[in-house]
Amino acid sequence: MSQDLSEQEIIRRQKCEELRNMGIDPYPAALFEINVFARDIRENYERDKTSYKNISIAGRxxxxxxxxxxxxAVLQDSTGRIQLYIRRDDICPDEDKSLYDIVFKKLMDLGDIIGVKGYVFTTKTGEISIHVTNLSLLSKALRPLPVxxxxxxxxxxNDVTDPEFIYRQRYVNLIINPEVRERFRKRTQIVQSLRETFNSKGYLEVETPILQPIPGGAAARPFTTHHNALDVPLYLRIANELYLKRLIVGGxxxxxxxxxxxxxxxxDRTHNPEFTVMEIYVAYKDYNWMMDFTEEMLEKVALDLHGDTKVQVGEKTIDFQRPFKRITMYDAIQEHTGIDISAMDENQLRDTCAKLGIHADKSMGKGKLIDEIFGEKCEGNYIQPTFITDYPLEMSPLCKKHRSKEGLVERFELMVNGKELCNAYSELNDPVDQRNRFEEQVKLMERGDKEAMYIDTDFLRALEYGMPPTSGMGIGIDRLAMIMTNVPSIQDVLFFPQMRPEA
RNA sequence: GACUUCGUAGCUCAGCUGGUAGAGCAGCUGACUCUUAAUCAGCGGGUCGAGUGUUCGAGCCACUCCGAGGUCACCA
Incomplete structure (x- = not known):
């Protein structure tokens, strides 16, 4: 239980005791009535001075x-900062000056949360300020804040730049860096913008299981856990795709x-063990429709956030104005390597990889090899939003076969800033085909592919009852937030990124 | 997982070819009733990430470990 306290922490604890001895609770229970925020005062005082004669505000x-x-003093509330002017004879009009001399000057510190009453005025130097007539401590800070x-x-x-400090003690980062508070507000705005798009079309927001008996819908290694009462293994979901499609079956x-x-x-910079994905499934649509919908959705996000379709990301300006460029995967590969792979078999693809200096091991099937070529030679080049369409069948086991192109599926990914942002299909709804595709996955698994998908027989059962033609799309919300707020690391858009435990 | 950089006061940092730690801000004491990186005078504050070794002597050199960042690999 023993704690090594710094000099400043010891002093603050002593101040707490002195406050209690004076009959002042450093952590009072009663609510504090607030009638104004800092931003409101700063934005509106100049043109409406009469409304700010009797204000009550709280902050740090x-x-x-x-x-x-x-x-x-500078007070910070959730909306920003405002200067306080605290004069002894105003907060202590009588003989007893202890509230000012002792309570405020001796026993209060930077970081303490206080409530003040007073009136707004402008100082000689032109700073809009609160002339304090009443001051009370609402919560004592026992640790010194970085100043x-x-x-x-x-x-x-003296800005705190140590990433470890910022990520482990996000609360401190949020207190002292208003732009970080703003960044996370933007993240929430992004989610709200997407929701508005979906709700305006009448789509239903739903919740599906996080604990799944079969981790389906994607190719990835799951976290495993165990349910004691049922005595069964469970997995934390790697995707929710198969459950959402069951709901489309449901009507x-x-x-x-x-x-x-x-x-x-x-x-790494773009991967956290837990992350947020938005997936949407719409019946009676195909992937062409979904491309239009994705454009509409993202253009609105950019406009809602920035009032402009153009977004600054590092050195680049990315424009989300509709329509986005569309190119097939084969054409993309031809464009960036000069090689036409559309008619190649697995061996020819393997030779091509060797020629291009791309690592290809034996467990890789035809689809995986094509994906490697695309990932190495093409992906990074698509800075502006670009739909890559028509993927090889082997690497898309949940996607419908292309209506006219042999060996391909109706799939697109949206590339932005050289990385995948969205992934969408005309969903496979032929239960027999789906069963075959799952069986192909089993063969891949036997061949050594650790990420091959598991067979979900209940999902097949659902498809056998009939699922309408459907298009589905998933978008990485963290990555979208990174682009829209112009930060280089996923840790900067997660309040609490995963960290090793502190020693 | 590999390579690499970093870890010194509450915060930001300095610390020479190895000689037992320094600054600014914050803190404490005092002065000042319109300041704004307020100012002025004085004072305290350190397990130098942890450990082992080399050395007469380690913040500094070597090794191990812990934590973080970056690059690459792996993966979606």
Whole structure:
């Protein structure tokens, strides 16, 4: 239980005790009535001064400039920062000056949460401020906050830059970096924008199991767990695709889910073990329709967030204005390698990989080899939103065969900034074909492919009752948020990215 | 998993060819009733990520471990 406390932490604990001795609860239970926010004052005071004569506001003390018998302090609430002017004779009009001299000046610290009442005015130097007439402590901070200051040139000093600090103690990062609070607000706006698109078309937001007996719908290594009462193994879902399609069988025209998925694989700048995917399935549609829908959806996200279809991502400007470029996978490969692979068999593909210097091992089938070529030679080139269409059948076991092109399926992926953002199919609804495809997966698994899919017989049973022609699409919400907020790491769009436990 | 960089006060950082740690901000004491990186005077604060070794002597050199970032590989 023993804790090594720093000098500053010990002092703050002592201050807490002194407050209690004075009859002041450092953590009072009663609510504090708020009637205004910092942003409201800053934006509206100048043109409506009469409305700010009797305000009540609460927040965290971020800095104090002590002038003796008066102080300037900066208060931060959820909307921003506002300066306080605290004069001793105003908060202590009587003989007893202890509220100012002792409680405020001695016992309060940066980071404490306080409530103040007063009126708004503009200082001689032109800063909109709150002249405080009443001040109370709402919560005492026992740890010192990193003090980030910004000088007259707008350069910030002592900013916390250690990524470990930022990710492990996100709460501190959020307190001292308003732009980070804003980034996560944008992430929520993205989700809201998508929801608006789906709801406006009448599609139904649903929830499907996270604990699944068969981890289906994608090729990935799952987390495993165990249910004690049932005494069965369960898996954390790697996708929700097969459950959403069951709901289409059940008669809904459109269903979607924002799903946390889990994959027990490596971590890097674009992969976290748990991540968010939105999947949507719409009956009586095909993948061509879904491309149009995806364009509409993403253009709206960009407009809702930035008021513009153009989004700055690192050095690049990405334009989400409809329509996006569309190119088949074979054409993409021809464009970037000069090689036409459309008629090649597995051996010819293997030779082509060797010629291009692409690693190809024996477990790879024809589809996997084509995917390797695309991934190595093409993918990174598609910065502007581009639909890559018509994938090889072997690597798309849940996707319908192409209506006219032999050996291909009706699938597209949307590439943005050189990476996959969306993945969509004309969904396979032929139960016999689906059973065959699952059996192909079993063969791949026997050949050594660790990510081959499991057979889900209940899903096949559902298809046997009949699923309308359906198109489905999945989009990585974390990656979308990375693009839309212009950050390079998935950790920057997750409040609490996965970390090794602290020692 | 491989390679690589990093870990020093609450925060940001310095610390020479190895000689037992320093600054700014924050903190503490004091001055100042319109300041804004407020200012001025003074004072305290460290298991140098952990451990082992080399050395008369290690923040610094070597090795092991822990944590983080980056690159690559693997994977969607």
């Amino acid at each position: 003390i971020m800095s104090v400039r002590d002038m003796g018998k008066a102080c300037f 980030v200051t910004t000088d007259s040139e707008g350069v910030s000093h 809904y025209d459109g269903v979607y889910e924002f799903a946390k998925d889990f994959r027990n694989e490596g971590m």
